[in-house]
Amino acid sequence: MIRHVLESINGVGIFPMISLIVFFLIFTGVTVWVVTMPKRKVKHMAELPLEDDSVTKGE
Amino acid sequence: MAVETYYYDNRIVRNFAVATIVWGIVGMLVGLTIAIQLYYPALNLGIPYMTFGRLRPLHTNAVIFAFAGNAIFTGVYYSIQRLLKARMFNDTLSKIHFWGWQLIIVLAAVTLVLGFTSSKEYAELEWPIDILIAVIWVIFGINMFGTIAKRRERHLYVAIWFYISTVVTVAMLHIVNSFEIPVTFWKSYSMFAGVQDALTQWWYGHNAVAFFLTTPFLGLMYYFLPKAAERPVFSYRLSIVHFWSLIFIYIWAGPHHLIYTSLPDWAQSLGTAFSIMLIAPSWGGMLNGLLTLRGAWDKVREDPILKFMVVGVTAYGMSTFEGPMLSIKSINAISHYTDWTIAHVHIGALGWNGFITFGMLYWLVPKIFGTKLHSRKQANFHFWTGTLGIIFYVLPLYWAAFTQSLMWKEFTADGFLQYPNFLETVLQIIPMYVARSFGGLLYLTGVCVGAWNLYLTAKSGSLIANEKAEAAALEGPPPVETYWHRWIESRAGQLTVWATVLVIIGGAVEMIPMYLVKSNIPTISSVKPYTPLELAGRDIYIREGCNNCHSQMIRPFRSETERYGEYSKAGEFVYDHPFLWGSKRTGPDLHRIGGKYPDAWHYNHMMDPGKMSPGSIMPPYPWLLEDTINSVDIPAKIRAMQTLGVPYAEGFDQQAVADLQAQAGRIAANLKDQGVTVDSDKEIIALIAYLQRLGTDIKGSKGAQ
Structure with missing residues (x-):
């Protein structure tokens, strides 16, 4: 029954392929991007949440 | 500058x-x-x-x-x-x-x-x-x-990315899952039916967990945990990988809520595969959170805020490990419909969402009121009652789930069900329900103490409504960086749009085949639309929330077909707007309840369940015997169903009320024969009509009246 349902959709096999490729590309892209990020910038970004304490003064 | x-x-x-x-x-x-x-x-x-x-x-x-x-x-x-x-x-x-x-x-x-x-x-x-x-x-x-x-x-800190994905995705989920045809101001029917409605709902339901209870709280974790620990996150690079892999895997995992149901196998497998993949980014995030505390564990001993956050993040790790495990078919066969699911979500809700929230509040309330936390001792008390509360909550439910599931599946040597009476399996776990509510009480006690502590904290200071800050304006060209990083970062808006498109593709790839299947769901010619009276009864079933305790989805296991009857087929639900499969069996499945008992049984059972099933924990519904069926909206309901493609004959909406009254008269007469006198315009008549119809379409001639 389920096989019949599957086969009756035109080109259903392409859907899982699309999902796999999309995911693979994004994962690879992000990894490359993250690895090539300059160290100075990573440090700056990581410290963003700690910054406001030193900048702000209570009213 | x-x-x-x-x-x-x-x-x-x-x-x-x-x-x-x-x-x-x-x-x-x-x-x-x-x-x-x-x-x-x-x-x-x-x-x-x-x-x-x-x-x-x-x-x-x-x-x-x-x-x-x-x-x-x-x-x-x-x-x-x-x-x-x-x-x-x-x-x-x-x-x-x-x-x-x-x-x-x-x-x-x-x-x-x-x-x-x-x-x-x-x-x-x-x-x-x-x-x-x-x-x-x-x-x-x-x-x-x-x-x-x-x-x-x-630069946008990673927490903001989590917030953006929350805003965008929740909007999409909410809108798609709310496609419905209004009938009256407070009544609508889901645009989708049966299997399609189920897939849409759990695509929504699962991603509500992902994008309402996970991504925003991870954003909070990435901001408030470094704040409380006074050190940056363990690995900022890891947090970015965590973000992207999490949002793209999550969007696929929805079908794991429908394992062993009438959902086609390929969709179930898709759900399982992506759910198992989810362990990687989830644990990446958890470890990133916990490792942020490297070299600061002495602080955790002292600081109740960090205690809340550590247990919160650990609970996140536990439930994101448990979730994928529950998506494996053989485990799901045991866990589904039991209290295991309830225990699982409460590890997430009480542990992860609750403790991150309280950790955050204990940190932030003193800050915005320009004061110190009123009592660290009370905060510690809150932490310990909360933690014990979670343990007392989940352990009894795990026990209850295993016990009940095994009892459901137990056969005698002769091949009969060991516990053919569902109620027997419920009564067995009542002590666990008592213990669970004690756990809940403990947790709530902690929350009340916390509320009091925060109130006194606020009272001891005064709200800094507008907190002064200074920073340089953002102007001039961005600092020199590698070409690609600058190219990507200067296009934050476009990036959001593309990320959204990709998430939509994720949903579409999963669901479009299911919508296409519409014409291909093996049509069962004997499956007919509900009669107006049955439709009215179904709406009463929905109004009373029967689906919160009763499923309508018999899985293809011998233990279930023995207990309930033939397993549920996709083609049986094509007129179910909305689907009512349920997700928990506090009471037995009802998909094949039709024709199982005489009408009078249902009448007496709704009046007082304990009378028909001694010890039953189902509450009585005496008002159904008194209240009158709402037949005013029936023509509009029929028309709405016609719009949705339910094949009622043209102009049937005008005959629907007469049809309803005729069928109600027959049921009332039938009840009278069985010794029950009731007016035919009472709600109980409609509910009986619906219950007696359930699952009978494929039984051949032994069908609805």
Whole structure:
């Protein structure tokens, strides 16, 4: 029954392929991007949440 | 560069924090009430509005959208201003967002107890409120993107990415799952039916967990954990990989809620595969959180805030390991429909969402009131009662789940069910329900102490409504970086759009085949639309929230076909707008209940379940015997169904009421033969008609009357 349902959709096999490729590309892209990020910038970004304490003064 | 002075809006943060605590206590109190009702049904005081079926959606909606929702907004409004070095985009929008959200909560509380419900889990609210939610959510989005646009910090910290994905994805999920045809102001029918409705609902339901209870709280974790630990996150690079892999895997995992149902196998397998993959990013995030505390564990011993966060993040790790395990077919076969699911979500809700929220509040309330936490001792008390509460909550439920599931599946040597009476398996686990409610009480006690502590903290200081800050304006070209990084980062808006497109593709790839299947779901020629009386009965079933305790989906196991009858087929649900498969069997499955008992049995059972099944924990529904069937809306309901493609004959809406009365007359006469005298216009007649129809279409001639 389920096989019949599957086969009756035109080109259903392409859907899982699309999902796999999309995911693979994004994962690879992000990894490359993250690895090539300059160290100075990573440090700056990581410290963003700690910054406001030193900048702000209570009213 | 010129240094600018500006002010952070702390009043909006305070407002959301107050709402978090108030709704948290309300939502948990409702939860405790229904937990007790499971072994003491009389706690509903015989009031329709207090029955388990109506309060359970109220509990889930209150803790998800009121408690966790307001907690998210508290943290987002606090952190985003500081991370972007800017005041919120527009104070009026902030206010509309706040009051609009509280209005939604109040409307939800009122309509849910009145029985105005779509029946779809965590999306029960009816269409006018759905529209209001969409409007308020968009206002929140505008306010957030507006703030991002006027920021004084070039780089967007990873927490903000989590917030953006939350805003965008929740909007999409909410809108798609709310496709419905209004019948009256407080009644609508889901656009989808049966299998398609189920897939849409659990695509929504699963991603509500992902994008309402996970991504925003990870954003909070990435901001408040470094704050509390006074050191940056363990690995910022890991946090980025965590973000992207999490959002793209999550969107696929929805079908794992429908394993062994009539959903086609390929969709189930897709759900399982992506759920198992989810372990990687989830644990990446958990480890990133915990490792942030490297070299600071001595602080954890001292600081209740860090204690809350450590246990919260650990609970995140536990439930994100458990989730994928529950997606494996053989484990799901045991866990599904049992209290295991309830235990699983409460590790997440009480441990992860609850403890991150309280950790955040203990950190933030003293800050915005310019004071110190009133009592560290009380905060520690809250932490320990909360932690013990979670343990006392989940362990009995795990025990209950295993016990009951094994009893359901137990056969005698001769091949009969060992426990053919469902009730026997319920009575066995009643002590576990008692223990669970004790755990809930402990947790709630801790929350109340916490609320008191935070109140005294606020009282000891005064609200710094507008907190002064200074930062340089964002001007000039960005610093020299590698070409690609600059190229990507200077296109944040486009990036958001593309990420959204990809997430939509994720949903579409999963669901489009299912919509295409529509014409291909093996049609069963004997499956016919409901009669007007059955439709009225079905709406009563929905109103009373029967689906909160009874499934209508028999899985293809011998233990289930022996107990309930033939397993459920996809083609049987083609006229079910909405689907009513349910997700928990507090009572037995009802898909093949039709024809199993005489009409009089149902009459007496609804009047007093304990009379027909001694020891039953189902509450009585005496008002169904008194109240009159609403037949005024029947023509409109038939027309709505016709719009949705249900093949009623042209002009049937005008004959529907007469048809309804005729069938009701037959059932009343039948009841009279069985010794029950009741007027044919009572709601019980419609409900009996529906129950007797359930699952009978494929039984051949032995069908509905």
